[in-house]
Amino acid sequence: MRGAVIHAPGDVRFETLDDPKVLHPTDAVIRTAVTCVCGSDLWPYRGAEPIGDPHPMGHEYVGFVEEVGSAVTGLRPGQFVVGSFATSDNTCPNCLNGFQSNCLHREFMSTCQAEYVRVPNAAGTLVALDEVPDESLWPGLLANSDVMGTGWWAADAARVRPGSTAVVVGDGAVGLCAVIAAKELGAERIIAMSRHESRQELARAFGATDVVAERGEDGVARIKELTGGIGADSVLECVGTAQSTAQALHSARPGGSVGFVGVPHGVTVDGQELFFSHVGLRGGPAPVRRYLPDLIERVLSGRIDPGRVFDLTLPLDRVAEGYRAMDERRAIKALLTP
Amino acid sequence: MRGAVIHAPGDVRFETLDDPKVLHPTDAVIRTAVTCVCGSDLWPYRGAEPIGDPHPMGHEYVGFVEEVGSAVTGLRPGQFVVGSFATSDNTCPNCLNGFQSNCLHREFMSTCQAEYVRVPNAAGTLVALDEVPDESLWPGLLANSDVMGTGWWAADAARVRPGSTAVVVGDGAVGLCAVIAAKELGAERIIAMSRHESRQELARAFGATDVVAERGEDGVARIKELTGGIGADSVLECVGTAQSTAQALHSARPGGSVGFVGVPHGVTVDGQELFFSHVGLRGGPAPVRRYLPDLIERVLSGRIDPGRVFDLTLPLDRVAEGYRAMDERRAIKALLTP
Numbered sequence: 001m002r003g004a005v006i007h008a009p010g011d012v013r014f015e016t017l018d019d020p021k022v023l024h025p026t027d028a029v030i031r032t033a034v035t036c037v038c039g040s041d042l043w044p045y046r047g048a049e050p051i052g053d054p055h056p057m058g059h060e061y062v063g064f065v066e067e068v069g070s071a072v073t074g075l076r077p078g079q080f081v082v083g084s085f086a087t088s089d090n091t092c093p094n095c096l097n098g099f100q101s102n103c104l105h106r107e108f109m110s111t112c113q114a115e116y117v118r119v120p121n122a123a124g125t126l127v128a129l130d131e132v133p134d135e136s137l138w139p140g141l142l143a144n145s146d147v148m149g150t151g152w153w154a155a156d157a158a159r160v161r162p163g164s165t166a167v168v169v170g171d172g173a174v175g176l177c178a179v180i181a182a183k184e185l186g187a188e189r190i191i192a193m194s195r196h197e198s199r200q201e202l203a204r205a206f207g208a209t210d211v212v213a214e215r216g217e218d219g220v221a222r223i224k225e226l227t228g229g230i231g232a233d234s235v236l237e238c239v240g241t242a243q244s245t246a247q248a249l250h251s252a253r254p255g256g257s258v259g260f261v262g263v264p265h266g267v268t269v270d271g272q273e274l275f276f277s278h279v280g281l282r283g284g285p286a287p288v289r290r291y292l293p294d295l296i297e298r299v300l301s302g303r304i305d306p307g308r309v310f311d312l313t314l315p316l317d318r319v320a321e322g323y324r325a326m327d328e329r330r331a332i333k334a335l336l337t338p
Numbered sequence: 339m340r341g342a343v344i345h346a347p348g349d350v351r352f353e354t355l356d357d358p359k360v361l362h363p364t365d366a367v368i369r370t371a372v373t374c375v376c377g378s379d380l381w382p383y384r385g386a387e388p389i390g391d392p393h394p395m396g397h398e399y400v401g402f403v404e405e406v407g408s409a410v411t412g413l414r415p416g417q418f419v420v421g422s423f424a425t426s427d428n429t430c431p432n433c434l435n436g437f438q439s440n441c442l443h444r445e446f447m448s449t450c451q452a453e454y455v456r457v458p459n460a461a462g463t464l465v466a467l468d469e470v471p472d473e474s475l476w477p478g479l480l481a482n483s484d485v486m487g488t489g490w491w492a493a494d495a496a497r498v499r500p501g502s503t504a505v506v507v508g509d510g511a512v513g514l515c516a517v518i519a520a521k522e523l524g525a526e527r528i529i530a531m532s533r534h535e536s537r538q539e540l541a542r543a544f545g546a547t548d549v550v551a552e553r554g555e556d557g558v559a560r561i562k563e564l565t566g567g568i569g570a571d572s573v574l575e576c577v578g579t580a581q582s583t584a585q586a587l588h589s590a591r592p593g594g595s596v597g598f599v600g601v602p603h604g605v606t607v608d609g610q611e612l613f614f615s616h617v618g619l620r621g622g623p624a625p626v627r628r629y630l631p632d633l634i635e636r637v638l639s640g641r642i643d644p645g646r647v648f649d650l651t652l653p654l655d656r657v658a659e660g661y662r663a664m665d666e667r668r669a670i671k672a673l674l675t676p
Contacts, residue, residue, distance in 0.1 A: 093568050094592045102592035102616050157618070230431050245609060254432045254440035257620075264609030271583060271605025275598065278440050280495070280620035283613045284592075 003114025004319040007054040009047035010327075012320045017056065020111070020118035025071035026089075028122030030063035030081060034138045035112050036310065037322040037334045038085075038146060039172045040263055045323050048265060058113030059085035060146045062138060065128070072122045080133060081126040082296055083119055084288035085109050085146045090124030100124070100289035113319050115338045127292045133300060139307025139335055140299040143177060147333070148295055148306040149288030150261050151177030151238070155185050157259030157282040158234035162186030167223055168208070169248045170238030171199040173309040173333040174261060176206060178236040180304050183207030187234070191226060193219055193247075199332060202308060216247055223251040231256055237283070240264050254278040261286060310335040341452025342657040345392045347385035348665075350658045355394065358449070358456035363409035364427075366460030368401035368419060372476045373450050374648065375660040375672045376423075376484060377510045378601055383661050386603060396451030397423035398484045400476060403466070410460045418471060419464040420634055421457060422626035423447050423484045428462030438462070438627035451657050453676045465630045471638060477645030477673055478637040481515065485671070486633055486644040487626030488599050489515030489576070493523050495597030495620040496572035500524030505561055506546070507586045508576030509537040511647040511671040512599060514544055516574040518642050521545030525572070529564060531557055531585075537670060540646060554585055561589040569594055575621070578602050592616040599624060648673040 005015045020029050035058055043049040065079045075081070088095050088103035095103050107120045119125055133141065140148075151174050160166050166182040168175050171194035182190045183206065192203035195213040203211060212222045223232060231253035237245055240262025248258045249269070260283030274281065298304045312331035314322050315338075322334030343353045358367050373396055381387040403417045413419070426433050426441035433441050445458045457463055471479065478486075489512050498504050504520040506513050509532035520528045521544065530541035533551040541549060550560045561570060569591035575583055578600025586596045587607070598621030612619065636642045650669035652660050653676075660672030 093566065097591070097593050099593040099616050228431065253435070254622075255435050255437040260609075260613065264613050267609025269607040269609060269612070271578075271598075271602030271607060274607070274619070275602050275621050276623070278437050278620070278622040280618060281612070282595075282616070282618035284616040285614070 001115040002317065003111065004057045005054050006044060006051055006057050008051060009045060012045065012057065012323050014317045014319055017114065020116045022067055022069045023118065024120065025069040026121055026123065027069045028065055028072055028075060028119045028126065029067045030061070030117050030119060031066050032061050032063040032112065032115060032117055032338050033080065034062060034142050035316070035336045036060050036142060037113070037319070037326055037336070039174060039326070041323065042327055043263070043265065045327060056111035056114060058111060059109040060142060061109070061112040061117055062142045062145060063117065066116065068122060074123055075126060075128055079128040081128050082141050082292060083126045083145055084149065084292065086285055086288065087119060087121040087125040088289050089121050090289060095124065098290045099287050101285040101287045113316070113336060115316070125289065127296060129296070137299060139310050140305055141296065143306035143309060144292060144295045144299060145288065147173040147309060148177045148180070149291050150174045150286040152181040152291050152295065153286035154178045154236035154238055154259040154261040155181035155234070157261070158236050159257040160185040160187050160234045163188045164233040165189040165191070165227055166234040166236060167191045167193065167232040167251050168236045168238060169193050169244050170262060171196060171203065172238065175238035176202055176309050176332070177306050178238050179203050179206040179208050180306055182236065184298070184304065191223060191232065196329070216243055217250070219247055220250040227253065234259070238262050240267070242266050249274070249277065249279055252279045259283060309333045313337065339453040340655065341449065342395045343392050344382060344389055344395050346389060347383060350383065350395065350661050352655045352657055355452065358454045360405055360407045361456065362458065363407040364459055364461065366406045366410055366413055366457045366464065367404045368399070368455050368457060369404050370399050370401040370450065370453060370455055370676050371418065372400060372480050373654070373674045374398050374480060375451070375657070375664055375674070377512065377664070379661065380665055381603065383665060394449035394452060396449060397447040398480060399447070399450040399455055400480045400483060401455065404454065406460060412461055413464060413466055417466040419466050420479050420630060421447070421464045421483050422487065422630065424623055424626065425457060425459040425463040426627050427459050428627060433462065436628045437625050439623040439625045451654070451674060453654070463627065465634060467634070475637060477648045478643055479634065481644035481647060482630060482633045482637060483626065485511040485647060486515045486518065487629050488512045488624040490519040490629050490633065491624035492516045492574035492576055492597040492599040493519035493572070495599070496574050497595040498523040498525050498572045501526045502571040503527040503529070503565060504572040504574060505529045505531065505570040505589050506574045506576060507531050507582050508600060509534060509541060510576065513576035514540055514647050514670070515644050516576050517541050517544040517546050518644055520574065522636070522642065529561060529570065534667070554581055555588070557585055558588040565591065572597070576600050578605070580604050587612070587615065587617055590617045597621060647671045651675065
């Protein structure tokens with residue numbers, strides 16, 4: 001089969017690879033229906049994370065079950081499944097506590113920009129749909145496997161409540177999905193921080209009531225202006241840089257909460273500053289599996305349409321173009337069709 | 339009148355000072371019934387915080403209203419009142435949100451180891467009792483003005499829930515009060531980290547089910563052993579050093595929460611480490627005023643007895659001995675009687 005392989009910063013190639021096989025009794029192999037490029041794939045692509053030897057890429061997927069290991073229950077070939085970028089047995093203490101992305105047997109998916117994918121911990125990771133959904137719903141379901149689940153987690157970790165004010169830092173796919181989540185969780189006011197017109201538009205379509213184009217401390221000052229000088233109840237940090245994190249922390253009101261879901265790069269938090277702010281902070285890799293049944297239902301019913309974050313569709317063999325378009329911010333997120 | 343003045347590290351004197359007066363219409367002056375030395379007073383006493391010019395000390399107090407400013411409602415001379423170390427108008431957006439210790443008009447109390455004290459924002463800060471309580475209850479009510487309120491906040495910020503497991507880092511007065519709070523909030527298992535026999539005993543009397551004497555990563559390893567390898571739901575950090583904070587963060591389970599109430603000194607948190615831990619973090623100066631009515635009722639009814647943290651009673655003029663005894667860890671907390 002064929003799939004994407006990163007060789008060096010800026011160098012993603014579409015190559016012939018070994019066909020994935022069931023290696024452990026708990027594995028499944030799926031044929032990808034659609035897959036995509038993630039904002040976090042840009043960290044190594046831009047040289048901000050070491051690459052080491054050339055290796056496959058991709059952790060977002062929906063697809064059809066091809067084969068299951070002998071210990072996999074509840075799945076059978078032909079089913080349409082949605083998974084998570086982090087696999088989980090869904091039975092360990094962390095899974096039972098709702099943190100499947102910290103499963104004791106967790107493996108991160110990393111080979112999904114390909115025609116076929118091996119999924120470890122298949123029974124606890126994959127959610128099978130009753131029937132194959134209409135193709136128009138595949139992008140939304142694919143978004144659930146990472147960016148929509150991560151946006152939901154940002155809103156959950158930031159304790160968005162009905163009637164509250166939420167600020168979303170970051171206008172990538174996760175930030176845009178975080179707007180959806182804030183709206184679904186009842187935020188009355190949703191302030192999207194974005195300076196790109198097409199992303200501002202999508203944020204508004206998803207439920208943002210205000211858009212702030214300023215960044216850094218200027219952005220914080222605007223948030224304060226919009227919130228009676230106090231700051232927001234909830235801030236959803238969807239970038240992961242030192243600047244975006246500071247901006248998020250400074251935008252929250254005393255007693256407010258920051259949910260941070262962009263993998264932190266070069267971020268440290270000063271204990272005394274956090275102390276005197278009274279701001280709560282929680283983040284991490286999203287426990288997508290916890291939210292999947294609910295998010296799938298919201299997509300199937302048409303209540304939410306996170307698939308709109310895909311503004312570029314390419315055949316899988318042109319995956320390198322997807323990286324390039326996202327790196328240059330010409331595309332929010334690239335959908336790949338095998 | 340007379341009160342404590344710090345001149346230099348290790349040098350606290352009892353001196354004649356100007357009598358406090360109503361300076362603003364919102365002030366009250368109270369005659370202290372009892373006051374005390376706080377663990378946080380030891381930061382400057384030990385030279386860990388700059389002192390500058392000699393200045394009065396003390397921020398914990400209960401007493402009798404002597405005089406009120408023209409704008410003070412609901413208080414009259416002779417009433418017995420309990421306050422908070424942080425004053426608050428109790429009407430600003432932060433107060434209404436339950437974070438009175440971040441009141442827009444907050445002033446920190448700092449002259450309470452004295453015979454008389456000026457209290458700014460008196461109407462929003464002081465809670466008057468219906469009658470003068472029995473003297474045996476004064477220490478418990480005094481504890482409410484800081485250490486018991488702070489212990490409660492630690493448990494609240496660490497999201498202690500009925501049936502949960504709580505770890506308390508720090509066996510000072512705040513840590514011991516945090517044990518009381520964890521028990522009152524329904525924690526099933528309360529693990530106190532302490533290596534001092536008398537404090538271990540008091541922790542057990544307050545509701546600790548386990549005591550761990552090890553510190554640092556050895557302490558973390560013991561917590562993991564006691565929690566099935568996973569960590570605790572809630573960790574109450576009541577010290578404020580880099581080591582104690584690391585110990586707290588590492589003792590929490592994925593998805594667990596750390597409440598940090600010891601003023602951080604030299605603490606920084608690595609963003610990526612916090613991210614992958616899934617641990618939530620919230621702290622700050624305790625919003626004592628929010629809890630006061632409830633805590634006063636618990637003390638008056640005899641349900642809790644945080645006054646037991648005072649294991650040394652001195653006349654106010656021997657305040658310097660109180661500092662010394664606490665600095666040398668011969669006393670948990672020194673009660674001062676004017």
